Amino acid sequence: MYVGKPIKRIEDPKFLTGGSTYVDDIELPGTLFVAFLRSVKPHAKIKIKKNHNGIFTGEDINPGSEFPIPVEETTYVGQPLAMVVGRDRYEAYDLLESIEIEYEELPYVIDPQEALKNDVKVYSKKESNIYEYKKWEAGNVEQSLKEADLVINGELYNQRVIANPLETRGVLAYFDGNRLNVWSSTQSAHYLRRNLINFLGIDNIRVIQPDVGGAFGSKIIAHPEEYAISKLALKLKRPLKWIPTRSEEMQSAGHGRDKRLRFKVGVKRDGTILGIEGTLIADLGAPYPDANDDEIGNVHSTVRMMLGPYRIQNIRIEHYAVNTNKAPTQSYRGAGRPEATYFIERIINIISLELGKDEFDIREKNLIRELPYKNALGITYDTGDYVGLLNKAREYYQRLKNEANVNECVGSSMYVEITAFGPWETARVLAKSDGKITIITGSGPHGQGDGTAFAQIVADVLEVTIENIEVRWGDTDIISDGIGTWGSRTLTIGGSAIYKAAEELRRRLIEVSAKMLNADTEEIEYKNGVLFHKKSGKSVTIKEVIQNAYSMGYSLDVTYVYNVAKPGYTVPYGVHMALVKVDKETGSVRVKKYVALDDVGKVVNPLLAEGQIVGGAVQGIGQAIYEGAIYGKEGYLLNSNLTDYGFPTAVEVPRIEWHYIEKGFSSHPTNSKGIGEAGAIASTPAVINAIEKCTGKRIVNIPPKPEEVI
């Protein structure tokens, strides 16, 4: 059995030898380079002089419309406004300086709480800055707050951060006279293809997702530049490449989080939470439809998951999702759930400090006891043992507390998370005549190592060695369709499709072997890649079966579509703990040690699952201590480079210890749940809770400034 074992990545060799192919590694004969002129004003009417033939504007891309490329009005600094085409990138960036642009400045609004008032319009063609207002309500909040021994008022801000994958976005597009071919650093070839079909109105499009250097949510949507380059490729009939600079990337993409909660929570002296009332303000940035559509779903996730793993029956949250003159916000690792967990777990910490009670006791008092459980806002938590996991976590918590010296504190957080969204995923498993098994997934891994896990699954189903299996994805020509990689769905949903396809292939292999051995299929025993006729004792190997199948008229090419049944997600949970050292003189904060305990159902590959937890935790620690997109009053991003926008280096990353239990299996064939985002969800509140304990001061904004920590 391979499933459950820490199998090393089959993806590694090519990456470790520089044999990978990212989008900027691809070159077609005659490729030209495209660079974008970007707005330097947060809000302005624009006029671009086409003083030479090589300048293209919104008129060329989306005449009569303002998106993806504005024709008349820009709504954020960094918005792409015009393109130039050069023989190479050096020339393209020289040409950028030749564009003359006139800005007629318009009033702008940076703070979503100001934008709410609608005094200043983010975009003159929209009636309101409020993209969506919604009230979520269950139980009786007024009553619950009246019955409370203590009502705590507070405000919490989960700041804007930037995904910053080490490889930026990038596209190579070529229209060969018949077909548009698009290579993109994207999270899904199929989803990008659908977006391009809608935008361009043609369907002869092939999209290739080559190797992708990370995304963390920032490459789900089709970006304005992806649409523009594709359109321009149709026009120019030359291969066009676009790779932004890091500063461009940081100004224009990968912005996430940015939600503020004002709350009241009513508690009893014993720590029982009676009800929560609150107002959530989510900053959507500028009104780019693809991003706004993406982020509004995340706003809903924030509200609905804010109840955490607790039996809170009374809740009322009003949310305002508001446009501002900043870069549009998008999914970032966790996509709304980190904010939810952050809010409720910060509230738990605040209650614990106010009541002088242990945070684990507060959690246990309120914890959901029996599963499945439907929370007050309609989310069903499917399987697991919350109390058991919490109690196991107490042991680690105690151990960390024992290790804590002066000015060191332990913070913790418990999360529940929705993962493995539908609606479906595809898989193709086929046997080639040389005996090699090829897996093709409709999802689009970009670093998570699902290829290895898929190979493990198929190796077990077909009882062959993993070396016999190759895994491919990311080309709309090699599989009929697909959804993509996001929402911690790939292994569970993509893997279930693969499992089912492999099962069908196994069935066909048995059928062929039965014919070869003159047996009924029921008489065939399949063991370790050898098929026996139970009666005669004769056998054929899987390789012989594969070699014969086609001549016998059998196809060993199976495509399976795995549909995700309601509720369309499965819910892992866990407790994460951070030992934090606060330098009381300088205000510097360092996470010294980090322990995670998770139940993500069946763990297909503990090595890779741990890798996901470590990566997520580091990003969450980054959000807690180092990161934050800072906009100045003039509407500029003040830290659009990697010096000023700090994410942690190896020096700042603590030792991270991972433990797991396997109690709550999902109902999918893999029995797994998602883990891709869990680390980023749980770590930020764990770290901030620890800092709050050490300083004794309520933390509203993060990262806390050193001067606030002293």
Add this chain to the structure above:
Amino acid sequence: MYPPKFSYVIPDNVKEALEFLESHDDAKPLAGGHSLIPMLKLRIFRPSYLVEIRRLPELKYIKTEGNVVKIGPVVTHYDIMKANIPLLSETASKIADPQVRNMGTIGGSISHLDPSADYPAALIAMDAKVRIKSTKGERVESFSSFAKDMFTPDLNPGELVAEIEVPLLKDYKFSYQKLERRAGDFAIVGVAVALKVNGDVIQDARIGLTAVNKTAVRASEAEKILLSGKISEKLIEEAATKAMDYANPTSDIRGSAEYKKKMVKVMTKRAILAALNR
């Protein structure tokens, strides 16, 4: 990301380099390139020529002559770090990250004069001298007068930093304390301290501050306090408090002016203690 166009000159020797620099006022010498190239890539700087000096052997040496150490301008941070020069080597070890230290040079650092750079704290504390060369001859300036203002060295067109000279602070105790948000960052506050100690009396004290003024400064009144009595917690506290008077920082995303000023005290105290514990 993409520099503007420029021409490139590879001279055979220093004389040729100086002649070219003198006859082309829009030429810039290229040493380690770890400040110049980033500026070119942002196009905040558009010289017509780069004159490569980093491979000229005449400019690359570290010599100890009696009580002074003479350092060629294209000696890298890495080589200085390895040279066991009291205070200066420790300071070099805290510059940026290993790749930067492999390329960046001391001459380049002080000709650039970023107000948050590390060397100036040590160089001002060490009373370093800068030898400047042109086709017309040479002159020697103290580091403190060489550093006229932020990004403004005392260099005329056609002149090059030819040597940095520091006293060999033999038998000194020293420390460079750098407050940084993350490994590899520029200093939020940097304090270089060198002390000559005899029993519980300090015979010489040198305190240099970086990142809190337009150029590095010596906290001379703080030094005097250290020289005024026996080493005690109180004396150190007083000196560290005094050092704050020499800080006139600006507020930016690394911290408010007020915070940075406070940190001068904290880092000065730490530097003194670390030096004494050496």
